[in-house]
Amino acid sequence: MSAALTLLDLLFPPKCPFCQKLLRDPRAPYCEKCAEALPRLEGEAGIRHGDYFDLCVSPLEYRGKVREAILRFKFSGGRENGAPFGAAIAHELFRRGITADLITWIPLGRKRRRERGYNQAELIARSCAKALGISAVQTLARARDTAANTTLDSASARQSNVRDAFCVTANVRGVRALLVDDVITTGATLGEAARAILLAGAESVICATFASTRIGQE
Ligand SMILES: [Zn+2]
Numbered sequence: 001m002s003a004a005l006t007l008l009d010l011l012f013p014p015k016c017p018f019c020q021k022l023l024r025d026p027r028a029p030y031c032e033k034c035a036e037a038l039p040r041l042e043g044e045a046g047i048r049h050g051d052y053f054d055l056c057v058s059p060l061e062y063r064g065k066v067r068e069a070i071l072r073f074k075f076s077g078g079r080e081n082g083a084p085f086g087a088a089i090a091h092e093l094f095r096r097g098i099t100a101d102l103i104t105w106i107p108l109g110r111k112r113r114r115e116r117g118y119n120q121a122e123l124i125a126r127s128c129a130k131a132l133g134i135s136a137v138q139t140l141a142r143a144r145d146t147a148a149n150t151t152l153d154s155a156s157a158r159q160s161n162v163r164d165a166f167c168v169t170a171n172v173r174g175v176r177a178l179l180v181d182d183v184i185t186t187g188a189t190l191g192e193a194a195r196a197i198l199l200a201g202a203e204s205v206i207c208a209t210f211a212s213t214r215i216g217q218e
Pocket of ligand 1: 016017018019020021030031032033034035
């Protein structure tokens with residue numbers, strides 16, 4: 001562990017994102033007590049498939065404490081949650097033997113980025129990349145503003161809302177990209193972002209999110 005990181009840990013000791021208690025093991029994504037009670041997605045339950053990405057891996061189901069922690073992270077300035085969420089994804093990818101050439105993330109629209117002060121997907125992706133020793137690269141920008149997909153009910157409305165929402169801003173030719181977001185619901189946003197990366201010449205796109213809704217329950 002680097003000296004800088006140790007100092008950061010002293011100034012901002014890592015807390016469990018679910019119960020806010022200090023972590024005994026600063027590298028653990030969350031405390032042992034919470035880990036036991038979380039809705040883990042094992043085996044095939046933790047894998048989703050999409051039209052433009054091969055698979056999406058998620059360690060946890062989006063409900064209960066997991067949902068609350070993500071909402072806190074997005075709307076109450078809990079930016080320190082990026083580290084444990086990213087570590088949890090990294091652990092899951094490692095466990096499943098999944099790797100990539102670069103890690104990237106779903107960008108926020110300019111207005112939402114300004115309001116929030118950070119992009120939660122970027123913080124998660126950077127933490128995940130660091131844990132796996134893979135470079136984190138911004139590859140996408142919003143080509144236009146979209147409505148928040150969570151305000152739309154049907155899968156087809158979400159699909160058309162995000163159509164052509166992204167443009168690629170980095171060279172991704174021939175790379176196996178890993179695309180990170182906080183939650184997968186219908187997969188419309190990740191699918192559209194993956195489509196843009198593939199059109200720019202990437203070899204493949206896989207996705208990873210901290211949590212996943214159960215199919216049919218989004
Ligand atoms: Zn806890």
